[in-house]
Every structure is written in C-alpha cells, then in structure tokens.
Amino acid sequence: MTLQNVPRAADKPERLRKSTLDKDLGKIDRMEEATRSATRGLVAPGIALLFLTLAGCLAAYHIGFGGKATLIVAAAVIGGYMALTIGANDVANNVSPAVGARALTMTGALIIAAICESAGALLAGGDVVETISKGLVNPAEVSDPQTFVWLMLSALLSSALCVHLATFLGAPISTTHAIVGAVLGAALAAIGPQPIDWGVLGTIAASWVISPLLGGVVAALFLAFIKVMIIYRDDKIAAARRWVPVLIAVMAAAFAGYLLVKGLGHIWAPGPQWVLGISVAAGILVYAGVDPMIRRQSEGLENRRQSLKPLFRLPLIFSAALLSFAHGANDVANAVGPVAAILHSLDGVPVGGSVSLPSWVMMIGAFGISLGLLLFGPRLVRLVGDQITKMNPMRAYCVALSAALTVIVASALGLPVSSTHIAVGAIFGVGFFREYWTVRYRRRRHFERGYRVHQVPRYLTAIDQDVLRRRKLVRRSHFATIVAAWIITVPAAASLAALMYTVINFIV
Known part of the structure; x- marks a missing residue:
C-alpha cells in the first residue's frame, strides 16, 4: 500500500x-x-499544620530569641497538637446526641460547639494549673527544672499521639486519662516509682467503671420515665404538657450546677449550698417560662409518638452549647497546662508551685480545640451520635441530662468520674435499656401491635420471643472497641511517655 x-x-x-x-x-x-x-484529603492536615506553625510563631513572638526559646516553641507546637486532638476526639461527646437525634445539622453543631468551646476556654478556662498533673506525682521529687521540662514534653507529646490514634480508630477516650497516664509513665522513667501517689492512680482506674455505669444508669432511668409517663400513655399530648416542662426544668437545674462545678469553677468556686440554691432557682425560672411555651407548641399535634420529638429539640440545642462551654473551660488545661508549666519552670518558678496560664498560651488551646473539632471531629460525631445506637430527641435528651446530672452527683459524693466516659456510657445505657425494654416489657410490645392494655395476652409466642431476643440495638463491635480503648488509655500513654523520655534523655 x-x-x-x-x-x-x-x-x-x-x-x-x-x-x-x-x-x-x-x-x-x-x-x-x-x-x-x-x-x-490534604486540606484539613494542611490547615492543621498551618495552625501549628502559627502557634510556634506566637510563642516565639512573646518569648523572643534565646537559649530557652527553642524549648518553649516546641512546647507550644506540641500543646497546639494536643488541642487539635482533643477537639477531634473529646468534643464529639457534647454534640453527638443532638446530631444523632437530628435536632442539629452537622454544620450547625460544629459551629455552635466551636464557638462555645472557645468561649469557655477563654472566659472561664483554667487560671491555675498544677505543674504535676492531678496530684499524681509528688512535685518535691522533681526539683531539677531540666528533668521536669523533658518529663512534661514527653507526657504532652505521648498523650497527644494516644488521643490521635484513638480518634483514628473511632474510639472516644478521656483526654484527662491520657495526660495523667503520660505523666505517670514519664515520671516513672525520670525519677522512679517512689514519688507516685498510687492511691490517685487507683481512683483514676475506678473511674473507668464508675463513670460509664453512672452515666448509663441515669440515662436509662430517665428514658424509662419518659416511656412510662409520656410515650405509652393513651393521651400522649396531655402527658407531654404535664411532664416535658418538668423534665426541661430538671435539665436547666442540672446544667446550672454543672456550669458552676465544671465550667466556672476557676472564676468562682461556690459551696454546695450555693450550687444547690442556684440550681433550684434556675429550674424554677425555666419551668415558669417553658410551661406556657410547651402548651402552645403542643396545640394541634396528633396523638402519636412522632409528635413529641419537636418538644425536645430546643433543650438539646442548649445542652450541646452548655456542654461545649463547660468542656472548653475545664479541659483546655489538658492541652496547654503542661506548656504553661514548662514556661514557668524555665523562668525559675519552683516546680512544686502552681502557675498561671498566659493569654497567648490559652489562645493556642482554645482555638486549637475548636479547629480540631471543625477539621477532624465530624467522623467521631457521627459514630457516637448515630452508629452506636439509634438516637431520637427523647433518647438524646436523656444522654445530655445524664452527662450533666451525673457529674454533679459524683462531685458531691467525691467519686472520680470522667465526663467523656459518662456521656458515652449514657449512650450505651440508653441502647441496652431499649434492648431490655423490647424483650421484657409486655405492655410495650403489644401496644405497638395495636392491642389495648386489657387485651394483652400473658405470653408471646416462642417465635416472637426469639425475634425480640435476637434484636440488638447496640453495635457490639463499637462497644468492644470503645471499652478496650478506655482500658488501655492510661497504660498505653504511660508506656509511650516512658519510652519517649528515655530516648530524649539519651539524646540530650
């Protein structure tokens, strides 16, 4: 061709x-x-890296240049990293119930939580931080400032890595337990076991059991009350008008006490009488304002369960905001407390003393927590709010109320508790109670079938009982993962911190 x-x-x-x-x-x-x-996929890590760079620049601007500047800048960057991981992991517990119940969109929840977390940290954050976390270590045994600096740096970085790993695995853990475990491990590597207060460590271990059990039991009791007194009444709307204002008033009283104990304790530490009096007054005022509002909202509603959901949405939104404010005020010290301790140690402040948090250090913690929530928080918010067990406004209300009320009761009794474990334990409690209720409560089963109460036969068929018994309303895989993460938080953080301190000490 x-x-x-x-x-x-x-x-x-x-x-x-x-x-x-x-x-x-x-x-x-x-x-x-x-x-x-x-x-x-690179946008969020890029923004986080930019924030850590700005945190280092902010530290350099306030400290200047000199022999100590490198250590302080490193501490500020690691503190910022810890704040990001706290925002990604710990804050999910505050807004997840409202998101899972569809009372808030994901975007709305993230914005509210970010604003309230920053406000809580900046307005009511820890003015004073003990240089050795939670009284776990006798400060007199760490008299050498250089040893103390390496100890705190190792603890801060190790705890941040542990929280980061838990977030990646989808396990909400206590960041307080992570930092305490890291301090424990670094102290063991630095000065041995003699100065460790093992009694404090025992109370921390006890909180692994006490916190989720208390949260779960309180949430289950309130859910049982709502089911018996409102949902399974012949006239649901009349029952809602009678009891929903009371429940919202109880929530208002609980949150007033919660904010006084956890959120505003650094500004004003009232005695038990003041906390009780202010809480009761808040409950009475809220009841007086909410009762006519609920009556107006319930006018014209159909006599069915779905009609009750809008009545609980507004309290859920306020609960997410208040929990976030209290969390920001209380837990910001986990991120920047060690930074302030390192800063004052290098300035010659005695290691055993208490140190104040400079405003620029507080800003790193406040904005780091909010940014971590916005960038990396949605995954854990979805898991906690929607994937452990199905939420609706009534169940989410029980979880939020349990989170506030259990902290107040435990603080009054002197019991060691973790707010993270309480919130997640409340979600488990609601789910397991629903499983129990489905199988055991005869009136509920037949109410859904359309029977009247006097027509309920005494027993279900064997097939019906087997179907109900097999129905699992809590994902066992998530339950096992989260409980395992709770158990290994302190040992893992301690081991990593001990290893890190040993390496740093060998290098320098």
Missing part, C-alpha cells in the same frame, strides 16, 4: 472521531476527579 492510500485521521468516519474524543475527555475527567479527591 502506498502512502497516498493510507487513511488519514480526517478521512475517518465522524462517529469514530467523536468516540475517540469522548474517551479522551472521560480520562481527563477521571484524572481531575482523582486529583480533587486527593486534594480534599
């Missing part, structure tokens, strides 16, 4: 040329989509 006889591209049929062009355009589209997906 001569060259003149070879078909040119222009001589190809129009259909073939279009087919080739479509394939090429499709390949380009797929490449662009892959590029966009890869880029989206």
Whole structure:
C-alpha cells in the first residue's frame, strides 16, 4: 500500500472521531476527579499544620530569641497538637446526641460547639494549673527544672499521639486519662516509682467503671420515665404538657450546677449550698417560662409518638452549647497546662508551685480545640451520635441530662468520674435499656401491635420471643472497641511517655 492510500485521521468516519474524543475527555475527567479527591484529603492536615506553625510563631513572638526559646516553641507546637486532638476526639461527646437525634445539622453543631468551646476556654478556662498533673506525682521529687521540662514534653507529646490514634480508630477516650497516664509513665522513667501517689492512680482506674455505669444508669432511668409517663400513655399530648416542662426544668437545674462545678469553677468556686440554691432557682425560672411555651407548641399535634420529638429539640440545642462551654473551660488545661508549666519552670518558678496560664498560651488551646473539632471531629460525631445506637430527641435528651446530672452527683459524693466516659456510657445505657425494654416489657410490645392494655395476652409466642431476643440495638463491635480503648488509655500513654523520655534523655 502506498502512502497516498493510507487513511488519514480526517478521512475517518465522524462517529469514530467523536468516540475517540469522548474517551479522551472521560480520562481527563477521571484524572481531575482523582486529583480533587486527593486534594480534599490534604486540606484539613494542611490547615492543621498551618495552625501549628502559627502557634510556634506566637510563642516565639512573646518569648523572643534565646537559649530557652527553642524549648518553649516546641512546647507550644506540641500543646497546639494536643488541642487539635482533643477537639477531634473529646468534643464529639457534647454534640453527638443532638446530631444523632437530628435536632442539629452537622454544620450547625460544629459551629455552635466551636464557638462555645472557645468561649469557655477563654472566659472561664483554667487560671491555675498544677505543674504535676492531678496530684499524681509528688512535685518535691522533681526539683531539677531540666528533668521536669523533658518529663512534661514527653507526657504532652505521648498523650497527644494516644488521643490521635484513638480518634483514628473511632474510639472516644478521656483526654484527662491520657495526660495523667503520660505523666505517670514519664515520671516513672525520670525519677522512679517512689514519688507516685498510687492511691490517685487507683481512683483514676475506678473511674473507668464508675463513670460509664453512672452515666448509663441515669440515662436509662430517665428514658424509662419518659416511656412510662409520656410515650405509652393513651393521651400522649396531655402527658407531654404535664411532664416535658418538668423534665426541661430538671435539665436547666442540672446544667446550672454543672456550669458552676465544671465550667466556672476557676472564676468562682461556690459551696454546695450555693450550687444547690442556684440550681433550684434556675429550674424554677425555666419551668415558669417553658410551661406556657410547651402548651402552645403542643396545640394541634396528633396523638402519636412522632409528635413529641419537636418538644425536645430546643433543650438539646442548649445542652450541646452548655456542654461545649463547660468542656472548653475545664479541659483546655489538658492541652496547654503542661506548656504553661514548662514556661514557668524555665523562668525559675519552683516546680512544686502552681502557675498561671498566659493569654497567648490559652489562645493556642482554645482555638486549637475548636479547629480540631471543625477539621477532624465530624467522623467521631457521627459514630457516637448515630452508629452506636439509634438516637431520637427523647433518647438524646436523656444522654445530655445524664452527662450533666451525673457529674454533679459524683462531685458531691467525691467519686472520680470522667465526663467523656459518662456521656458515652449514657449512650450505651440508653441502647441496652431499649434492648431490655423490647424483650421484657409486655405492655410495650403489644401496644405497638395495636392491642389495648386489657387485651394483652400473658405470653408471646416462642417465635416472637426469639425475634425480640435476637434484636440488638447496640453495635457490639463499637462497644468492644470503645471499652478496650478506655482500658488501655492510661497504660498505653504511660508506656509511650516512658519510652519517649528515655530516648530524649539519651539524646540530650
């Protein structure tokens, strides 16, 4: 065949040329989509890296240049990293019930929580931080400032890595337990077991059991009350008008006490009488304002369970905001307390004393927690709020109320508790109670079948009982993962901190 006889591209049929062009355009589209997906995955880490860079620059600006500047800048960056991990992990417990119950959208919940976390940290955050966390270590045994600096740096970085790993695995853990475990491990590596207060460690271990059990039992009791007194009444709307204002008033009283004990304790530490009096007054005032509002909202509602949900949505929104405010005020010290302790130690403040938090250090903690929530929090919010057990406004209300009320009761009794474990334990409690209720409560089963109470037969068929017994309303895989993470938090943080301190001490 001569060259003149070879078909040119222009001589190809129009259909073939279009087919080739479509394939090429499709390949380009797929490449662009892959590029966009890869880029989206790098946006959040990029913003987090920028924040850590700014944290280091802020520390350098306030400290200046000198022999101590490098250590302080490193501490500020690690403290910022710890704040990011706290926001990604711990804050999910405050807003997850409201998101799972569809009372708040994910975007709305993140915005409310970020604002309230920052406000709580900046307005009511820890003015004073003990240089050795939670009284676990006798400060007199760490008289060398250099040893103390390496101890705190190792503890801070190790706890941040543990919380980061737990977030990656989808396990909400107590950041307080992580920092305490890290201090324990670093102290063991630095000065041995003699100065460790093992009694304090025992109370921390006890909180692993006490916190989730208390939270779960309180949430289950309130859910049982709502079911018996409102949901399974013949006239649900009349029952709601009678009891919903009372329940909201109880929530208001609990949150007033919760804020006084956990959120505003650094500004004003009232005695038990003041806490009780202010809580009761808040409950009475809220009841007086809510009762007519609930009556107006319930007018014209159908006499069915779905009609009750809107009545609980507003309290859930306020609970998410108040829990976030109290969390920001109380837990910001977990991120920046060691930074302030390192800063004052290098300035010559005695290791055994108490130190104040400079405003620039507090800003790193406050904005780091909020940024960590916005960038990395949605995954854990969805898991806690929607994947452990199904939420609705009534169940989410029980979880939020349990989180506040249990902290107040435990503080009054002197019991060691973790707010994270209480909140997640309350979610487990609600789910397991629903399983028990489904199998055991005869009136509930037949109410759903349309029987009247006096028509309920004494026993279900064997098939019905077997179906109900098999129905699991709590995901066992999440339950096992979270409980295992709770158990290993302190040992894992302690081991990593001990290893890190040993390496640093060997290098320097």
